[in-house]
Amino acid sequence: MLLRSYLRHSIIQQARLCRPVIPALHKPFFPMFQRPSGSPGQRMSSQPPSPAPKYKLVFFVPLSHVEVCKEAVFAAGAGSYPKGKYSKACFQSLGTGQFLPGDGANPNIGKVGAIEKVEEMRVEVLCLGRETMLKAVDELRNAHPYEEPGYEVYKLENV
Template identity: 45%
Template sequence: MSVPALQRFKLIFFTPTANTRPILDHLFAKFPQELGKIGNYEQAAFISKGTGQFLPTEAANPTIGKSGELEFVEEDKVEIVVNDKGNKEELRKAVEELKKVHPYEEVAFDVYKMEDI
């Protein structure tokens, strides 16, 4: 039985600036070998500042802002590497955990597969 090859993904998410550190601390503690590990370095992340906007519908339960009102929030864009054993299980667990600890009702995130070249 062959062992699946290690796959790497880039997980990118957006969060209010005040929540960036607690989210990263939690994720890195829970997944020390899977998230943010690049060679001999751990807890690697790239964080950039920006302004997010959203308009909650009447059915929404926003953490910030009010339904029906356009909201602008100072946010961080966070990029971290996910090391996966090839079945995307580690990636799925990381996204699931992100959703648990993130303050937003709907978490905005992207996942990209990284290729070795």
């Protein structure tokens, strides 16, 4: 019994020395207990706001117009990464494009009825948001030397 009393007294003393820290009642420790901001009728959204959709614009351009086309799409907002830490970002690789201008075509390079092979650059840029992507495509079409520029747009998943 004496031992039980001693142990009980020892445990109580240790508990007094090691008090847990309890957050202030006016400031909830866990976000799930926070009241929603705004009027009482509004509910908190269970999901954070979704980020702007991302698109990849890929285009093919003769070497003589690479910089002009890149600057045009960059001016439209393409090539910028979230939070503004990077801009004018792209990937480019060299390749050979081929086309056959048909009747009624007005080719910038080559002749109607003759297969043309041109050294071209493949350029890939990120577009944050649909409006940025549409504006970048429009600016690319204005700056590109071809009557029908080759480009592709891919919608990317936010993962």
